[in-house]
Amino acid sequence: MGKGSTEEASVLMSPERSRSSAQPVGSMPPPQPPARYVDVRPFRSWTPWLVPAIVVANIIVFIITMYVNNCPKKTGTCVADFLGRFAFQPFKENPLLGPSSTTLLKMGALQVSDIVHKKQGWRLISCIWLHGGVFHLLANMIGLLFIGIRLEQEFGFVRVGILYIISGIGGSLLSALFVQSNISVGASGALFGLLGGMLSELITNWTIYANKFAALTTLVFIIAINLAIGLLPRVDNFAHLGGFITGFLLGFVLLIRPHFGWVAQKSLPMSSLPSKSAKRKHKAYQYLLWIIAAILLTIGLIVGFILVFRGVDGNKHCSWCHYLNCIPTSKWSCKDSSSVFCDILTDSTMTNITCRDTGKSRSYPVSNPSSGQINSLCAQLCG
Incomplete structure (x- = not known):
């Protein structure tokens, strides 16, 4: 008390505390501890390394392929002769600046x-x-970097790696069913699988996106443009379609995320959440899409493998499907190697092919070529 004061202060003693904890009557209650918020990071950010590694691997494989090709020794007339054995095949044979079909x-x-x-x-x-x-390599690798790195940052290398490989296989299966007269190469099927996965990821995780329709419109536009390019000649659009469908179904299985309500709930104070108000991590429609996609994907891959290994030609069972691969116009033709004819003469080391339409003849260092090799070489010679 102040000096000279005659007033007496009343104090209230807490039974749980000692004398030293006495507080004046009427004072404010002690402040409550601040509400505890849970630091939730449902969407972990990954450091992408797999996609760049895939790009490097594709470049290395291409360099090895060109080394094996050795155009100066096997053909003579090459593009970019200064590259030595890494020189490219003539433009007429391969306008993409690459190896021969035999090397591939x-x-x-x-x-x-x-x-x-x-x-x-x-x-x-x-x-x-x-x-x-x-x-071909540049187009695919640039697309892979733009699409794949974003996906790997959001979902990690395991899921993106599985999506990439299985989509590539799905593209190969559909290509093998409908494109049987030519050879096929490229990562386009796997790349389209990533696009398909992005679309299904947007659909199944619809609640967490702010600009839903803008994102959907942009993605559908990009997919449509790329599929339309596949309708041009010399492009294997069946690989694109097969990869896209596979990736689309696989995206529902691999790229599922918690819905917005669960994420918002986890960011609230723990004390403010009644035990009965807890929300499930995923919506019912997400589980339904997961089940349907998993079933369709499994059946599709199994049936695809069976049909391919049995040598089934999809064109015999679908008279209009070839228009999905190429639409003929007055500017170009969709004829493949099955529409040209050549005379073949082989010995123990060489194969001589003569085009019946043009009379051109060329010898190739191939012994006992398969029908696919003959068709491919014949198409190049007569083209």
Whole structure:
């Protein structure tokens, strides 16, 4: 008390505390501890390394392919002769600045006859890592960097890696069913699988996006443009479609995320959440899409493998499906190698092919070529 004061202060003693904890009557209650918020990070950010590694691997495989190709020794007339054995095949044979079809076949290009008759099923995977030329490689790798890095940052290397490989296989399966007269190479099927995964991810995780319709419109536009480009000649659009469908279904399985209500709930103070108000991590429609997609994907892949290894030609069962791969116009033709004819003469080391339409003849260092190789070489010679 102040000096000279005669007033007496009343104090209230807490029974749980000692004398030293006495407080004046009428004072404010002690402040409550601040509400505890949970630091929730449902969307972990990953450091992308797999997608750049895939790009590097594709470049290395292309360099090895060009080394094996050795155009100066096998052909003579090459593009960019200063590159030595890494020089490209003539433009007329390969306008993409790349190796010959024979080299691509040796390296593992997709050829249905080898899968059916020689049981070389590994070509369904090996063809994903091969490219027809520099232009082909650049287009796919730039697209992969733009799309794949974003996905890997959000979902990690495991899920993106699975999505990439299985989508590539799905693209190879559909290509093998409908494009049986030519060889096929490229990562386009796997790349379209990533696009398909992005679309299904947007659909199944609809509640967490702010600009939903803008994102959907942009993504659908990009997909439509790329599929439309596949309708041009010399582009394997069946690989694009197969990869896209596979990636679209797989995205519902691999890229599912907690819905917005669960995320918002986890960011609230723990004390403000009644035990009965807890929300489920995923919506019912997400589980439904997961189940449907998993079933369709499993059935589709199993049926696809069976049909391919049995040598089924999809064009015989679908008279209009070839328009999904190329639409003929007055500017270009969609004729493939089956529409040209050549005379073949082979010996123990060489194969001589003569085009009946043009009379051109050329010898190739190939012994006992398969029907697919003959068709491909004939198309190049007569083209």
